[in-house]
Amino acid sequence: MTTITRRSFLKGAGMTAGAFAISSVAPMPVFANERSGSAVLTAGRWGAMLVEVKDGKIVSSTNALPQTVENSLQSSAPDQAHTQARVKYPMVRKGYLANPSKPQGTRGDDEFVRVTWEQVYQLIHKQQMRIRKQYGAESVFAGSYGWRSSGILHKAQTLLQRYMSMAGGYSGHLGDYSTGAAQVIMPHVVGSIEVYEQQTTYPMIMEHSDVVVLWGLNPINTLKISWLSTDGAGLEFFHQLQKSNKTIIAIDPMRSETIEFFGDKVQWLAPHPGTDVAMLLGVAHSLVVKKQHDVEFLSKYTSGYDKFEAYLLGQSDGVEKTPQWAESICGVPAKQLELLGDIFSQNRTMIMSGWGIQRQQYGEQKHWMLVTLAAMLGQIGLPGGGFGFSYHYSNGGNPTRNAGVLPAISAEISGSSSAGNDWAVSGAVNAFPVARIVEALENPGGKYQHNGHERTFPEVKMIWWAGGANFTHHQDTNRLIKAWQKPELIVISEPYWTAAAKHADIVLPITTSFERNDLTMTGDYSNQHLVPMKQVIEPQFEARSDLDVFADMAELLKAGGRDVYMEGKSEMEWLAGFYKDAQKIGRANRVAMPNFSYFWKQNQLIEMKWNEENAKFVRYKDFRENPILNPLGTPSGKIEIFSKTIESFGYKDCPPHPTWLPPTEWVGNAKDGELQLMTSHAAHRLHSQLNYAKLRELYAVANREPIWIHPDDAKARGIADGDLVRAFNDRGQVLVGALITDGIKQGSVCIHEGAWPDFDKPHGICKNGGCNVLTADIPSSRLANGCAGNSSLVKIEKWQGEALPLTAFTPPQGA
Numbered sequence: 001m002t003t004i005t006r007r008s009f010l011k012g013a014g015m016t017a018g019a020f021a022i023s024s025v026a027p028m029p030v031f032a033n034e035r036s037g038s039a040v041l042t043a044g045r046w047g048a049m050l051v052e053v054k055d056g057k058i059v060s061s062t063n064a065l066p067q068t069v070e071n072s073l074q075s076s077a078p079d080q081a082h083t084q085a086r087v088k089y090p091m092v093r094k095g096y097l098a099n100p101s102k103p104q105g106t107r108g109d110d111e112f113v114r115v116t117w118e119q120v121y122q123l124i125h126k127q128q129m130r131i132r133k134q135y136g137a138e139s140v141f142a143g144s145y146g147w148r149s150s151g152i153l154h155k156a157q158t159l160l161q162r163y164m165s166m167a168g169g170y171s172g173h174l175g176d177y178s179t180g181a182a183q184v185i186m187p188h189v190v191g192s193i194e195v196y197e198q199q200t201t202y203p204m205i206m207e208h209s210d211v212v213v214l215w216g217l218n219p220i221n222t223l224k225i226s227w228l229s230t231d232g233a234g235l236e237f238f239h240q241l242q243k244s245n246k247t248i249i250a251i252d253p254m255r256s257e258t259i260e261f262f263g264d265k266v267q268w269l270a271p272h273p274g275t276d277v278a279m280l281l282g283v284a285h286s287l288v289v290k291k292q293h294d295v296e297f298l299s300k301y302t303s304g305y306d307k308f309e310a311y312l313l314g315q316s317d318g319v320e321k322t323p324q325w326a327e328s329i330c331g332v333p334a335k336q337l338e339l340l341g342d343i344f345s346q347n348r349t350m351i352m353s354g355w356g357i358q359r360q361q362y363g364e365q366k367h368w369m370l371v372t373l374a375a376m377l378g379q380i381g382l383p384g385g386g387f388g389f390s391y392h393y394s395n396g397g398n399p400t401r402n403a404g405v406l407p408a409i410s411a412e413i414s415g416s417s418s419a420g421n422d423w424a425v426s427g428a429v430n431a432f433p434v435a436r437i438v439e440a441l442e443n444p445g446g447k448y449q450h451n452g453h454e455r456t457f458p459e460v461k462m463i464w465w466a467g468g469a470n471f472t473h474h475q476d477t478n479r480l481i482k483a484w485q486k487p488e489l490i491v492i493s494e495p496y497w498t499a500a501a502k503h504a505d506i507v508l509p510i511t512t513s514f515e516r517n518d519l520t521m522t523g524d525y526s527n528q529h530l531v532p533m534k535q536v537i538e539p540q541f542e543a544r545s546d547l548d549v550f551a552d553m554a555e556l557l558k559a560g561g562r563d564v565y566m567e568g569k570s571e572m573e574w575l576a577g578f579y580k581d582a583q584k585i586g587r588a589n590r591v592a593m594p595n596f597s598y599f600w601k602q603n604q605l606i607e608m609k610w611n612e613e614n615a616k617f618v619r620y621k622d623f624r625e626n627p628i629l630n631p632l633g634t635p636s637g638k639i640e641i642f643s644k645t646i647e648s649f650g651y652k653d654c655p656p657h658p659t660w661l662p663p664t665e666w667v668g669n670a671k672d673g674e675l676q677l678m679t680s681h682a683a684h685r686l687h688s689q690l691n692y693a694k695l696r697e698l699y700a701v702a703n704r705e706p707i708w709i710h711p712d713d714a715k716a717r718g719i720a721d722g723d724l725v726r727a728f729n730d731r732g733q734v735l736v737g738a739l740i741t742d743g744i745k746q747g748s749v750c751i752h753e754g755a756w757p758d759f760d761k762p763h764g765i766c767k768n769g770g771c772n773v774l775t776a777d778i779p780s781s782r783l784a785n786g787c788a789g790n791s792s793l794v795k796i797e798k799w800q801g802e803a804l805p806l807t808a809f810t811p812p813q814g815a
């Protein structure tokens, strides 16, 4: 870790303003169209790709857009289509098939039996109707959270909910795992969710920022993907930032891939995980003591600062949040915190923040405190200054193009009455915060608090999951497995034998995106390209698309149901319709697009038009220019540093101003050799996706998920690099491979999220290092009920037993 000196900062700061032209982050010309040859153009979360097929098999895939930073995920198509982990046929758990109304055996222990599609449709239909009749629509959970594949038609979760609406309604979910805490608190603070919004653009950062702070930000990993399909601009931006003379500061307990990427261009400070609020309070205190805070900005644009300052200075609770106080909690020297205050206040500073910091107990406080610090610096709404919470995700700083934008299929049946039917549809009849699913299963009909309201959990009797990997994404896997035994029927629609599939009653084989036709935009904010996603191979084995499955199931609801579900259209007719809608929008934006059949034959993507005005977008500019005419959507119309609304909820775990709250499990109360567990997102996966792929060779240690361990912590436990390690706590145990590195703060370890749980029954140990076997399933707070997967302590020891064979990617018995 570097120690920051005044000199090392001043080298860069202040030298760069104006040195970059606005178009410097305008992307390079598209070359997919010149280069495609025999390859077929398609797209995934990780961008537009050229895919080569030989004898009906995918043999290669590569980037279709020019790029300077490599995106490892783009090579994975052959593995995705042809892995041994594919589900080949509709399968039913033996004990379930024997007596569906009163199943025998245990989910996860039983073998599977192959059935026909017709049999499986009838089985699901009959049992679902029984459950609906007996317990009501609420008892059917179709929240089905997850990252499925790209595409505007083959949207697994939406398609499931579309069918469930026709079947009479369902229980759904609120929020997401990604930003559960931030997206609920930010509207109270700045009047918008902030995490999924266009940021002050990348070109404006290049042109105006002197200092860029990467606060818990790992964009070199996280910008490999995007919710739609990545446009690649984010990685290019960070590439340019690396080449610039700006001062770059990274605050991260790990020397992330991004910090490695910046090399000696970055100043790295490593706090203990989960202590950012204390660290930020230390910086804020220094600002006040040195009178470096912007009093005018605070009085004009914020409300409640005085109450926060009383807390900061210890007037309200007797504890002064000095840099020394902060150092004792976060482990970063007080002098460095003071220096951060100097640098931030004397230079045009953009504080970019990731989301791992809020996937924690009391996660709400993190971004609230970051906004508060940015408000004290007074640069919000200035070009290149303030804060931004989505620079690392879906290319949040790529300017919006003039574009023809594709719509997508929706969960509601449109035009149903004009189609001449009288189908009674019903959407979600209940919904609970997505990361509270186990609590819901454990406590059916139970009351709980959420964002100021008392709500009631449904009594879930049936679960249908399509397009999500809940056994890897949810915390405390052993607790999940116990609660998972309670429903009467669990159906999983999956291309692969994931842990969730192995713990289901019924598993349906689903096509990958390479086995069906679709369309997508790239760039969630930019709308930069419109890309055809052409089918490149036949459906493998008996796989069917989610669209076909739910259309078939709709026919069983009532004769004619398939037609209602499909609105009388085929796959290609849907796509042609969506394209036509995009053309209409394009025309209004003066973007010419060829007709659909020509476009589809071309095997080319369409690049949308650069908009110079949009490239100059500065977030909060209007508010800054006139806060009376352009107030924020908060009760005061200003940035709320103290929230009377939150005060009125009376939550102990979410006080009315940013507050340091020591977590239940953290470095500060670790005992008997416990270490803080970090569960950051992996470089060569999207969550659990691609865990089986060859990319695995780039990171696996002893053929397991690696655990990052600091040399001092390894030495104290006699662990050597490459050793098999047992990581454990009261909740469970996993086998991992030791990666010993000074790239992690002493006292913490990291097991990246997304390894498929793979239990060895006699030992009850997860052989594949699934991090959530160890994490606590607790809410961020009762305000947001967000995922808190980064708030757990673990112990580690050298594994003394045999190297248990990995079976994570092996289909279960009978399959």
Ligand SMILES: Nc1nc2c(c(=O)[nH]1)N[C@H]1C(S)=C(S)[C@@H](COP(=O)(O)OP(=O)(O)OC[C@H]3O[C@@H](n4cnc5c(=O)[nH]c(N)nc54)[C@H](O)[C@@H]3O)O[C@H]1N2
Binding pocket: 145, 146, 147, 148, 149, 154, 156, 177, 178, 179, 359, 465, 466, 467, 468, 469, 470, 472, 473, 474, 475, 493, 494, 495, 496, 498, 510, 511, 512, 513, 546, 679, 680, 681, 686, 687, 688, 689, 753, 771, 772, 775, 787, 789, 790
């Ligand atoms: N401890 C800890 N836990 C975490 C996190 C963390 O940081 N730490 N991060 C959280 C976050 S931010 C998120 S977003 C979640 C991610 O959780 P998920 O989004 O559930 O993770 P994925 O692995 O992307 O799951 C997608 C699944 O959909 C399947 N799939 C792909 N395409 C299709 C399709 O066309 N049809 C169907 N039916 N299935 C398809 C894939 O095979 C895969 O199993 O994890 C959360 N969990």
Ligand SMILES: Nc1nc2c(c(=O)[nH]1)N[C@H]1C(S)=C(S)[C@@H](COP(=O)(O)OP(=O)(O)OC[C@H]3O[C@@H](n4cnc5c(=O)[nH]c(N)nc54)[C@H](O)[C@@H]3O)O[C@H]1N2
Binding pocket: 177, 178, 179, 215, 216, 217, 218, 221, 222, 223, 224, 225, 251, 252, 253, 254, 256, 271, 272, 273, 274, 275, 276, 353, 354, 355, 356, 357, 392, 393, 678, 679, 680, 681, 682, 683, 684, 685, 686, 687, 790
């Ligand atoms: N390649 C790849 N890209 C992805 C994903 C993926 O799985 N793989 N997932 C996608 C999804 S769904 C999401 S939500 C986003 C996730 O984006 P994020 O939530 O931002 O990602 P994380 O990896 O959880 O955390 C980012 C950085 O924060 C650091 N960090 C963790 N805890 C702390 C802390 O307490 N303090 C500080 N200062 N830093 C901390 C981590 O070390 C990491 O470098 O990424 C998206 N992009």
Ligand SMILES: [Mo]
Binding pocket: 177, 178, 179
């Ligand atoms: Mo996420």
